[in-house]
Amino acid sequence: MNEVMKAVRFRHSCRAFQAGRAIPAEVLDEIVEAGRLAPSSLGMQPWHFLVAAKAELKAALAEACGNQPQIQGCSHFVVLLARKPHNYEAGSALMKEIFEAGKFPPERAAFVASRIEALQDKLGWAKCQTYLAGAQMMLAAAGFGVDGCPIAASNPSGEATAIARLVPGFPVADFEVAWNIAFGYRSGEQPVRFTLPREKTVTVI
Numbered sequence: 735m736n737e738v739m740k741a742v743r744f745r746h747s748c749r750a751f752q753a754g755r756a757i758p759a760e761v762l763d764e765i766v767e768a769g770r771l772a773p774s775s776l777g778m779q780p781w782h783f784l785v786a787a788k789a790e791l792k793a794a795l796a797e798a799c800g801n802q803p804q805i806q807g808c809s810h811f812v813v814l815l816a817r818k819p820h821n822y823e824a825g826s827a828l829m830k831e832i833f834e835a836g837k838f839p840p841e842r843a844a845f846v847a848s849r850i851e852a853l854q855d856k857l858g859w860a861k862c863q864t865y866l867a868g869a870q871m872m873l874a875a876a877g878f879g880v881d882g883c884p885i886a887a888s889n890p891s892g893e894a895t896a897i898a899r900l901v902p903g904f905p906v907a908d909f910e911v912a913w914n915i916a917f918g919y920r921s922g923e924q925p926v927r928f929t930l931p932r933e934k935t936v937t938v939i
């Protein structure tokens with residue numbers, strides 16, 4: 735089995751983390767980098783990852799997520815934010831920045847702008863892509879022996895309020911919270927994972 739498949743099998747949604755065991759900074763850096771390097775539609779990277787390490791911020795976010803115990807017990811709580819549609823209006827600062835940084839020729843830039851313009855649900859489009867980034871983060875984490883638990887954004891505006899209060903200067907109006915991941919190290923024996931049988935979920939012809 736190769737190293738990636740070992741990580742795939744190691745990963746599970748961890749609900750009990752070792753209290754007080756922090757993820758080293760260099761490992762956390764790689765986990766976040768795995769998200770940053772994820773694929774995105776048209777290369778637009780419509781996301782931001784807010785990494786909460788401070789207890790006060792984690793507690794406020796936990797409250798907005800229904801006080802699931804694994805949030806305050808985790809080492810780092812990553813909020814995956816999706817960029818709101820106004821960022822993608824033709825001629826916006828973000829579009830200009832991406833086109834310049836990516837050295838998009840004018841015809842490619844025009845094509846990308848028209849594809850985004852035609853999207854029916856731009857926020858949904860952005861949110862979906864945060865899932866790819868988060869999946870890649872959890873897989874990278876598993877490669878380092880770090881566990882993650884996806885946490886649904888059951889109250890995105892509550893999380894946004896906590897961020898506005900505790901992360902001064904963060905451009906919260908540009909984003910909507912899509913979902914979250916609690917990261918840390920598993921504590922003790924973990925439950926056996928349940929998966930549907932292969933024939934129910936895979937067809938090869």
Ligand SMILES: Cc1cc2nc3c(=O)[nH]c(=O)nc-3n(C[C@H](O)[C@H](O)[C@H](O)COP(=O)(O)O)c2cc1C
Pocket residue numbers: 745746747748749802883884885886913927928
């Ligand atoms: C979008 C999403 C939201 C989730 N939200 C929660 C959550 O709020 N709390 C939780 O304990 N698990 C949450 N999970 C984890 C799932 O329950 C878990 O992935 C599923 O039961 C399969 O277990 P496994 O990840 O260990 O294979 C979420 C998973 C996904 C993909």
